[in-house]
Amino acid sequence: MGNDQTRQPGEEYAIEMLHITKRFPGIIANDDITLQLRKGEIHALLGENGAGKSTLMSVLFGLYQPEEGIIKKDGKVVKINDPNDANALGIGMVHQHFKLVECFTVLDNIILGVEPVGKFGLLQKAEARKRVIELSEKYGLQVDPDAKISDITVGMQQRTEILKMLYRDNEILIFDEPTAVLTPQEIDELMQIMRNLAAEGKSILFISHKLAEIMAVADRCSVLRKGKYIGTVNTKDVTMEQLSAMMVGRNVNFHVEKKPQHVGDVILKVEGMTVASHVHHNNAVKNVSFEVRAGEIVCIAGIDGNGQSELVYGLTGLEPLVSGKVELLGKDITKMPIRKRNIMGLSHIPEDRHKHGLVLDYSLENNIVLQRYFEGDFNKFGFLNKKNIREYADRLIEQYDIRSGQGAVTISRAMSGGNQQKAIVAREIDRDPKLLVAVQPTRGLDVGAIEYIHKQIVAERDAGKAVLLVSLEMDEVLDVSDRILVMYEGEIVGELDPKKTTPEEMGLYMAGAKRKEA
Amino acid sequence: MRNKDSILRKPAVQSLLTSLLCILLGLLVGFVVLLIINPAGAGEAIMDIIKNFLNYSKPATRLKNMGNTLVKTAPLLMCSLSVLFAYKVGLFNIGAAGQYVAGAGACIYCAVGLGWSWLPCMIMAVLAGALVGALSGALKAYRNVNEVISCIMLNWISLYLVNTILSQVKNPTSPYTYEITKKVVMENGAMTTVAHPGAVLPQLGINGLFNNNKYVGLAIPLAILLAVGIWVLLTKTKLGYELRATGLNMYAAKYCGMQDRSNIVLTMAIAGGLAGIGAAMLYLTGFEEWSCTQSSVPAMGFNGIAAAFLGGLHPLGAIFSSFFIQHITDGGAQLNKQVYPSEISNLISSLIIYFCGFVLFFKLTLTKWLNGRNEKKNAAKGGSAK
Numbered sequence: 066m067g068n069d070q071t072r073q074p075g076e077e078y079a080i081e082m083l084h085i086t087k088r089f090p091g092i093i094a095n096d097d098i099t100l101q102l103r104k105g106e107i108h109a110l111l112g113e114n115g116a117g118k119s120t121l122m123s124v125l126f127g128l129y130q131p132e133e134g135i136i137k138k139d140g141k142v143v144k145i146n147d148p149n150d151a152n153a154l155g156i157g158m159v160h161q162h163f164k165l166v167e168c169f170t171v172l173d174n175i176i177l178g179v180e181p182v183g184k185f186g187l188l189q190k191a192e193a194r195k196r197v198i199e200l201s202e203k204y205g206l207q208v209d210p211d212a213k214i215s216d217i218t219v220g221m222q223q224r225t226e227i228l229k230m231l232y233r234d235n236e237i238l239i240f241d242e243p244t245a246v247l248t249p250q251e252i253d254e255l256m257q258i259m260r261n262l263a264a265e266g267k268s269i270l271f272i273s274h275k276l277a278e279i280m281a282v283a284d285r286c287s288v289l290r291k292g293k294y295i296g297t298v299n300t301k302d303v304t305m306e307q308l309s310a311m312m313v314g315r316n317v318n319f320h321v322e323k324k325p326q327h328v329g330d331v332i333l334k335v336e337g338m339t340v341a342s343h344v345h346h347n348n349a350v351k352n353v354s355f356e357v358r359a360g361e362i363v364c365i366a367g368i369d370g371n372g373q374s375e376l377v378y379g380l381t382g383l384e385p386l387v388s389g390k391v392e393l394l395g396k397d398i399t400k401m402p403i404r405k406r407n408i409m410g411l412s413h414i415p416e417d418r419h420k421h422g423l424v425l426d427y428s429l430e431n432n433i434v435l436q437r438y439f440e441g442d443f444n445k446f447g448f449l450n451k452k453n454i455r456e457y458a459d460r461l462i463e464q465y466d467i468r469s470g471q472g473a474v475t476i477s478r479a480m481s482g483g484n485q486q487k488a489i490v491a492r493e494i495d496r497d498p499k500l501l502v503a504v505q506p507t508r509g510l511d512v513g514a515i516e517y518i519h520k521q522i523v524a525e526r527d528a529g530k531a532v533l534l535v536s537l538e539m540d541e542v543l544d545v546s547d548r549i550l551v552m553y554e555g556e557i558v559g560e561l562d563p564k565k566t567t568p569e570e571m572g573l574y575m576a577g578a579k580r581k582e583a
Numbered sequence: 584m585r586n587k588d589s590i591l592r593k594p595a596v597q598s599l600l601t602s603l604l605c606i607l608l609g610l611l612v613g614f615v616v617l618l619i620i621n622p623a624g625a626g627e628a629i630m631d632i633i634k635n636f637l638n639y640s641k642p643a644t645r646l647k648n649m650g651n652t653l654v655k656t657a658p659l660l661m662c663s664l665s666v667l668f669a670y671k672v673g674l675f676n677i678g679a680a681g682q683y684v685a686g687a688g689a690c691i692y693c694a695v696g697l698g699w700s701w702l703p704c705m706i707m708a709v710l711a712g713a714l715v716g717a718l719s720g721a722l723k724a725y726r727n728v729n730e731v732i733s734c735i736m737l738n739w740i741s742l743y744l745v746n747t748i749l750s751q752v753k754n755p756t757s758p759y760t761y762e763i764t765k766k767v768v769m770e771n772g773a774m775t776t777v778a779h780p781g782a783v784l785p786q787l788g789i790n791g792l793f794n795n796n797k798y799v800g801l802a803i804p805l806a807i808l809l810a811v812g813i814w815v816l817l818t819k820t821k822l823g824y825e826l827r828a829t830g831l832n833m834y835a836a837k838y839c840g841m842q843d844r845s846n847i848v849l850t851m852a853i854a855g856g857l858a859g860i861g862a863a864m865l866y867l868t869g870f871e872e873w874s875c876t877q878s879s880v881p882a883m884g885f886n887g888i889a890a891a892f893l894g895g896l897h898p899l900g901a902i903f904s905s906f907f908i909q910h911i912t913d914g915g916a917q918l919n920k921q922v923y924p925s926e927i928s929n930l931i932s933s934l935i936i937y938f939c940g941f942v943l944f945f946k947l948t949l950t951k952w953l954n955g956r957n958e959k960k961n962a963a964k965g966g967s968a969k
Binding site: 381383402403404405406407413415420421422423424425426427431435436438439444447448449451 | 819820821822824825827828831832834835836837838839840841
């Protein structure tokens, strides 16, 4: 596992993490990992969930102390005890979930913690403001310093985070999964910004599992797998398939195999659905109408927060409709209780598996029967039939390959995200639904689990079920769906054919730049 | 990672250990207070409290006094079940006190005022407690009123309402109601009483075991039975499954079609009913009468919170913790009143209760300590881990 062969004489590294090992009880999170970031380069850090990326970054920020290994800054060994040490060394990070104060302006957020204070403890914002504007012009980071965070787009929020790092004169910039929340156009802009920053001498560490983006923007790429260091490659020397094989340790089938489509009857019919928003004082879903037929996967695409969640809440009964009508199998279910909808054949893989999908402190078996515990098989005279519950849970665990520490009695909280999701998918699919509503079913999962869940969803469609898939992932939308509906600000602004459309076209709809003529 | 210390990680073992630790710390601080008041007799005094009825030399007196402790354990157990049942469903029932008061008012009025026999009196106590509980539950479920706030307010409402109602059956020569063995009748326009033994809980011969302590009877086995019943309800039944799911994650409960709102009302009604029957278990023995002039909510309901936590929030654990708390409370009466105020036992039980607040902290510390030990072990193994 040598790193020395990549080192060239006379070359300088901005930061080096050499032979880092960090153990937790029962697991080695980082096993002899070496990461060397050259000055002025964009270096990608690639790995599945649980590969050890977060642990490595926590070590860099002093949140964990490694058992073995050293960290060097500009060739000198440094000791990082806490995040303040990391800041002092010029290391900054844009987190996947932004750390911004919503009700503050862009400028206030940028100076937060390093406020320029004058006499009598008064803030001196004029100076700071000038510097922020200079920085934003220098690197092409367009922001309005006086706009409130709650009023600006996600892309602009991210640029605010980048300016925060630059304002603190950080030299080493870490981007943690920065593209997850962006539209394709915004992703292109971000890539350009990253190139500008690198050209100005900043060193960038780009954490991602999106291969295409790594190939597009990174100079080199280090790959981690299950806590181990797999290697560092020049991106121009490798293909996407090679990178992917390094990441998962085998060849992954990127394309979902689908049988020819046999579309049947209308299963779900939504007419003029309007759902109120809890976040703003208006409607999150505005007068939406569509149909889903048996044997097709209809995908609701869009950027997070454009009414997709509320649409699903309205469909599944978690929120009442302001107006409109929902029909399942030709029957009006607009005001039907959730339990009755579910019994009628509605299955729902919820967006947030921790909030809605699971009772985390229940055992796996109790969660597996969450939608069936009231059926005759599982209780008698009000008493639970634990034997039948165990048998049923064991069957699903076996059939859907749900892995956990102690099988059926494992507390769900102790399971990995992927296996928690598998348990939900198993529970919802095994009920033999007529309509499967799957909301971001692969969020936060690794490539192997994603592949598995896509297969299950497609199998449902092939079996003649109607599937409504809500996804924020462009690749997922294009790969899995038979029909795409794009949502923007609570309305369906376009219907696309995944075989004919391009990511660029979809992006225009998703960003509201384009819409179908009414 | 299966080490031999893993038995310390078992929740039941951790609960037991931490509860014992709370008791020890409580007694220790209580002892320190006794030392400060009067160092000479402190050691003896703390032993007196711990020994309670064992202070008496005659076995017969011991048994009789143990019976008295048990008589007050039954209502305490009911209040702690009330608290822990609601707690398992994610609600903090600080209103057990008020529900207990409502139960007391209902059963005393039905017995002394209306001359009913014990069973309907007890049922009325359950219903009155359940009604007060359900009120808090409904306010929470349909109006999103925090149950702690509504419970505290209902505690006072119940107290003064019950004081007012029970003034109808008050002994004119004292602040107390008439004994439970009497009933009020009107004779020539004046209030007087006649004997009415039917309202007293049956003794079932259990009193014989406690040197004919006439207050000992049905209440004690019934309380234990109910504790087991609550345990079964929570862990073995469909309703318990639903209620616990609602308590642990109301969003998931709603998602899978459980009636989250009516579950909250039902939970509080059951909790209230438990506190209500607790009151019936005490006042229908005739052990004490209601003081119609009391201006503080009886401590029974609040002690129930302590007993619930000390018992590790387990219905069967509550049986033992209730007995223990009652035991040392009664033990306070054994002190030499000239040297120590008898409130010292209240102080100790409140100290224990106070330390119970750290139960979670103790558990976390224990787990952390175990983790730390493991990590050290692993580090010592070093390279062999690879």
